[in-house]
Amino acid sequence: MSPLSDTNEEGLNSKPKTLSSVITGGGSGMRIIVPLQGVVQGRGGLVLGSVIPCALFYFLQLYLKRNRSYSDSDSPSASSASSPSTSSGDLVNLSRSHSRTVLSPRGSSGPVLVSTRASNILRGESAYHLGLRKCKEDEYDPETNPDGVIQLGLAENTLTLDLISEWIYVNKGNFLAGNVEEDKRQTKLSVNGLTTYQPFDGIMDLKIVFASFMNQIMPGLVSFCPTQFVFTSGATSAIEILSFCLADAKNAFLIPTPYYPGFDCDIKWRTGVELIPVPCRSGDDFKLNIPDLETSYNQAKKRGLKIQAVLISNPSNPVGNVLDRESMYDLLAFVREKNIHLISDEVFAGSTHGSDGFVSMAEILETEEDIDRSRVHIIYGLSKDLCLPGWRVGAIYSFNENVLAVATKLARFTAVSAPTQRLLVTLLSDINFIEKFHKTNKARLKKMYNLFVTGLKDIGIECCKSSVSGFYCWADMSKFLRSYSERGEMELWDKLLTVAKINVTPGSSCHCIEHGWFRCCFTTLSEDDIPVVMNRIKKVIESISTH
């Protein structure tokens, strides 16, 4: 129990009890007034003289608290339980006061207590999540809601959904039909592959086509092996299970910053693993360097933390750059020297648009003999490279038999449903479609990236030059900050969200140590949206410049 919840749980209860026993000890409710008169007239005892002001103060607090919590949220529904208002200035305070309504005291008319760890999850909300939610509540649509919030905060790609749509139109029902054909021959086997218990870590058919798919769309020579996969309900779940396997609660991972803000939920919430930032800087084009890794490692060790892994995203989210081969060898040497693991999150591997080549950690391990593969683990999924986040398909790809064995057992909590697996087997087997989709998607990604970055440049905003992949650019708006600080960054973010009605992800949500950087996702926009976005941003930065 945290000190805060303890105070709520017992402090608030015990006070009224003491009070009422003192008060009613005198006889009826009317006596409440009498001792007060007694105190005023100098006839009251020491006990009543101190208890009554305390009680009054307590009821005053209670009254203020209740009024405050009602004004925060109009309806106490599940979705609004963690809904601070839009104004970012009050962000921290608001989420705090909400957590108090969550932790309503025992025995009161409020709900019975949830666990401390559950309360912690409700407490507070990062600007990243707040922006996503605000946008959802009032989403821009050129026709139906032209004044709505434009979403540049979600790394989702709809640029090539038309091809997926076409494929579904042509193939609809094929994956189900396959089973029903069987059905005609033998009732008992009928829909078995579709309805009955399947291996939680994924059916072998899927593992085989999934490995081929990765070999097909990843640049370079890779050869993923079907038996090294454990599928999960999205990459979110893959990273959580992997964290559980590699580290105990209060152990830590080193992670270069800026990093994907979702990791704070994915890794910390349930596994209790800590993330130790390793700062990367604009001067190095936000590239990781090993001496910084070494420094963070040593500092963490001094604090008594047990470092269990280095976690990188390659291609990087939010910067969009990729690791060069030399850095990858250095990283492998580092984790070997420290005897720790290396997690390579490669969910954007097939979504490159620049000329600098992405290299999968799997390729490095294949070409080098003298590497201890058992400490290397890759995270992958179909949300990014196949534009299918709604399908919730993630994968752990590991070279470590124990990790695979545990992850297979934990997959019971997060299995991909059989219809989706069967649908995927059909889709990923269609290598001509995959080829066409991948080529088209990369070309559209490149075009949109160039349009968007040029648009920003035209209004005076430069982006990180080393970006070659992902659905976003990493934009430097530091010169528009009124103060070079996190506060200054949040002020600009708030203006963009509430005035320009543009939701972007501030660098602080990504733990960037430099201020004024923003991740802007452009892959749910149409080309027509770009001038709208630029005009909106322009107005805000002009108002700042002339202020």
Add this chain to the structure above:
Amino acid sequence: MSPLSDTNEEGLNSKPKTLSSVITGGGSGMRIIVPLQGVVQGRGGLVLGSVIPCALFYFLQLYLKRNRSYSDSDSPSASSASSPSTSSGDLVNLSRSHSRTVLSPRGSSGPVLVSTRASNILRGESAYHLGLRKCKEDEYDPETNPDGVIQLGLAENTLTLDLISEWIYVNKGNFLAGNVEEDKRQTKLSVNGLTTYQPFDGIMDLKIVFASFMNQIMPGLVSFCPTQFVFTSGATSAIEILSFCLADAKNAFLIPTPYYPGFDCDIKWRTGVELIPVPCRSGDDFKLNIPDLETSYNQAKKRGLKIQAVLISNPSNPVGNVLDRESMYDLLAFVREKNIHLISDEVFAGSTHGSDGFVSMAEILETEEDIDRSRVHIIYGLSKDLCLPGWRVGAIYSFNENVLAVATKLARFTAVSAPTQRLLVTLLSDINFIEKFHKTNKARLKKMYNLFVTGLKDIGIECCKSSVSGFYCWADMSKFLRSYSERGEMELWDKLLTVAKINVTPGSSCHCIEHGWFRCCFTTLSEDDIPVVMNRIKKVIESISTH
């Protein structure tokens, strides 16, 4: 770190260090002999005299331990890491020694370490899981593998799969086609509902039809509310998330025994919540009584455990009986008095075959005004009542806003994929089909139950009379135990698995305090299989009787 793993990881390393420093302190390796001579000849000091026997004993232990672990596993592959041999006599020892190969020490040629909690998951395997695995490796098929193991250990129902198969045949592609129609009108919205990010806790369309479905198939007057659902990847995940929300690690739930063996994984593995058994007895038809609950509660409190909830399965798994209304009111009064939660696992709610009526906790809460709903949570899913375990659809149904808010956030780890959700919306909307399916399924369930229980009776095995639901009967084979003990029960279980080639779940896996009870699932059998099953069991029990 558990004490055991500490010994493995550091103890084994540190002991030789101390020892060698003592030994080499004298000079060269040859000196090892000299002090021994010294001790023998009476010239040795007290220190050496005690260190050397200890060292010898230590190396002897080390030698024995290594030899033992090698003989256990021929290949240290992932799949065999937790594969004890079939012989149940060595079950406990085998799983223990296996865990040592998993925890290979740092710096050795073995793989880099996984976390302690991950190792704990690999350590050991209950008879329930071992039986399931053994059966999978050599599964009975009347035509292709007539000597294989017959599966009575998995609560899966294929009795009415033909209807599901027929429905899919008629409706194939409908759920996808709906989106493609839209596609013709507007490319951007096209396959959005099928491919893009959807609410992790489930789309509202599904919540609405799911609530109707539960209202339709649950006996009695219930009215489930769509906004109180959070969907998860199977009920397995629903119970885990709920446990996380209601209790912190090392808190505990009270749970009547015998209970579903999967709870030990679902609840303990990752949430760290402990399960305190509340024994039910054959004399009471395995019905829960409140004084026993009270006793277990008080004993646990004395041990310093914080009890956060009572977890019941109603209908019960493995017994198949249901709670009567009076017991339900008593339970509600109990949790209110203790100010704790009540979790009602109702996954078999629609799979009753007897005349005694199941009553959902939701019905009780609806009909009574004076109940604090916020402490009551229901677990449900489609694996049992709709014969769709492969679809991985579970649900938390809660009356507590905070629990719903946290579960909604945690659903990011375990979301049901959009194609499956869309497919389900189509299926559950077809209320005529659901009606027909449900009626047929209950009739077939009843018929199979009667056939199976009669078959057992004919060979001298009685089942618990109060069973009115589920895919199993709860069979009393205590009179065939060679010794009335857990060991005796495991001997019989092993004979059934290896000689009769019948996999059943022993009561000990369900934490039953009485010996000789077995859960036998009959819903994946055909009627023709029943005589085969009975003959096989008969041979084993006859061999015991004549032994």
